[in-house]
Amino acid sequence: MTTPATIDSHDLHQLLGSATPPRVLDVRTPGEFETAHIAGAYNVPLDLLREHRxxxxxxxxxxxxxxxxxGQRAAQAEETLRTAGLTNVHILDGGITAWETNGFAVNRGAQRWDLERQVRLVAGSLVLTAVLGSIAAPKLKWLAAGIGGGLTFAAVSNTCAMGMLLAKLPYNRPTTTCDAQSVVAQLLDANTTTQKVS
Incomplete structure (x- = not known):
């Protein structure tokens, strides 16, 4: 397995202002993308990318x-694209968090909690409820054990079933359509625009 190629925020910022900027694919959920994203980025959620790579x-x-x-989901997306034969792929080191921390601008929309924060809230609430509830119903401790096991598996496998389920909630859905056809149409439109400029 090769080490994924990373690019830091400063280098990406310079490249985006160059004559041949890279294509930026944001693999977060549509809700996260709508909250804040790099100008000109295309939203291609990880599950959509895997299904229609x-x-x-x-x-x-x-x-x-x-x-x-x-950077975690981007690393999974990078592996998916490299497996499919795409070699000109890089990962933004530290993700959108590092981009914003370094003071670079983002386009902002409706504010939502990011998916990782939602997972922590749901998992923590379930564990706390199970532990407190086990005082009256001792078998509830197994719910807490199941959540702990699920989080351990998520860390080892670098996947998160709870995150995938939460991503499907209406709260995490965008106000615009995000499917394979619309993503491909955006990419085609950008290719046509680039060819006209050249």
């Missing part, structure tokens, strides 16, 4: 930088 990579003819909250 061949269709999407057919329209990625320039360098690609993958962005998520901190």
């Amino acid at each position: 061949d269709e999407i990579i057919g329209h990625l003819d320039q360098d690609v930088v993958l962005v998520c909250r901190s």
